[in-house]
Amino acid sequence: MQIHPLKLMLSPTFARCSSNLKPYFLKTKPFSSSSLDFSPWSGLQSWRESPLNKNRFWGPKGPQTPPSSIDTNGTSLLDSASSLAELGALVLSTSDPLSKSKLSHLAFSKWRNEKLPVGVYDPPSRPARPPKPELVSPKEIPAPKDSGMPLNVYMLHNLAHVELNAIDLAWDTVVRFSPFSEILEEGFFADFAHVADDESRHFAWCSxxxxxxGFRYGDMPAHNLLWRECEKSSDDVAARLAVIPLVQEARGLDAGPRLVQKLVGFGDNMTSKIVARIADEEVAHVAVGVYWFVSVCQKMGRAPCSTFKDLLREYNVELKGPFNYSARDEAGIPRDWYDKSSTNKQDEVTKPNTPEKLSVVYERLASIIAMETENASLNKPAG
Structure with missing residues (x-):
């Protein structure tokens, strides 16, 4: 089977032996933009050009800069780093959650302020993790009633776990595909480093x-499905874009409003406001994924819609509503990519008697809304 040169070039295993493919790759003729049915998020450029966001403290009126100057512990660790990829690898190698969050922001700030190159660096095999939370199988995660936590804290802890993993997911994308910066363009790495900075701010708010x-991140067990599933797309940038921002982050758009309502109903208005802001900021992250997925498809000369569906089949990811159409439309995901009712019959994927494959790893905030039934839903066959 012939493998497309782009997939070879974007595979770390071919990082240093695929330069001979570049001339072929550059001759790939992209299809016309009129055939894409793609409208980028209107706020994408403003997000890219926005100043560094230092509002890492949640005050009485919302996000603000910390009451005291941000802790700069760890800056010495970054002093010798000479590229964005090296900075990202340092964040990935940091185990303490709050230190990882702070270092992520400092790394993005250093890269922006000093205008460092993207560079090339090998990522660690997996991100460093703290002793707690203990990582267990999904079946071993306690139900809310058995966790010793109020429901709002239970959901917030799981959201914090998602956000901590999101920091690593974004930096891993930067570092893992750094050998291909000439092909992917510097903007690709700038965008995902920016995403990592946003995610680190979200974790700081949750923490x-x-x-x-009266609780801390690590007070209850968590699972490692988020990273384990991410590893599947470690050799294919198109797959990474499809399964992380276009599925995982997009589920946050779907679930955010419902989670907010659940927290308001519980009586925790402060946490509901934090979650609402996080969900709102996910639009940028999904928009980044759409933009670069379309760009990669253009370079491969492939239609984004069919490529997206092919990748989800290959990686056994099933999309499931309800969908927040307005938020997804705003982020720029064409409906026929994910909604079967918007596609022709020949484009629909039907797999009778097949278990549902969409793991909690791709649920983002949706997984938290249904957390109290997570153990059952993870093993429930399609009905």
Missing amino acids: QRLDEL
Whole structure:
């Protein structure tokens, strides 16, 4: 079977032996933009050009800069780093959650302020993790009633776990595909480093709120499905874009409003406001994924819609609603990519008697809404 040169070139295993493919790759003729049915998020350029966001503390009126200057512990660790990829690898190699969050922001700030190159660096085989939370199988995660936590804290802890993993997912994308910066363009790495900075701010808000409620991240077990599933797309940038921002982050758009309502109903208005802001900021992350997925498809000379569906079949990912159409439309995901009712019959994927494959790893905030039934849903066959 012939493998497309782009997939070879974007595979780390071919990182240093595929230069001979570049001339072939550059001759690939992209299809016309009129055939894409793709409208980028209107705020994408403003997000890219926005100043560094230092509002890593959640005050009485919302996000603000910390009451005291941000802890700069760890800056010495970054002093010798000479590229964005090396900075990202340092973040990935940091185990303490709050240190990882702070270092992520400092790394993005250093790269922006000093205008460092993307560079090339090998990522660690997996991100460094703290002793707690203990990582267990999904079946071993306690139900809310058995966790010793109020439901709002239980959901917030799981959201914090998602956000911590999201920091690593974004930096791994930067570092893992750094050998191909000439092909992917510097903007690709700038965008995902920016995403990592956003995710680190989200984790800081979650961690702060947990502390205010009398708990800490790590007070209950968590699973490692998020990273384990991410590893499947480690050799294919198109797959990474499809399964992380276009599925995982897009589920946050679907679930955010429902989670907010659940927290309001519980009586925790402060946490609901934090979650609402996080969900709102996910639009940028999904938009980044759409933009670069379309760009990669253009370079391969393939239609984004059919390529997206092919990748989901290959990686056994099933899309499932309800969908937040307005938020997805805003982020720029064409409906016929993910909604069967918007596609022709020949484009629909039907697999009778097949178990549902969409793991909690691709649920983002949706997984948290249904957390109280997560153990059952993970093993429930399609009905």
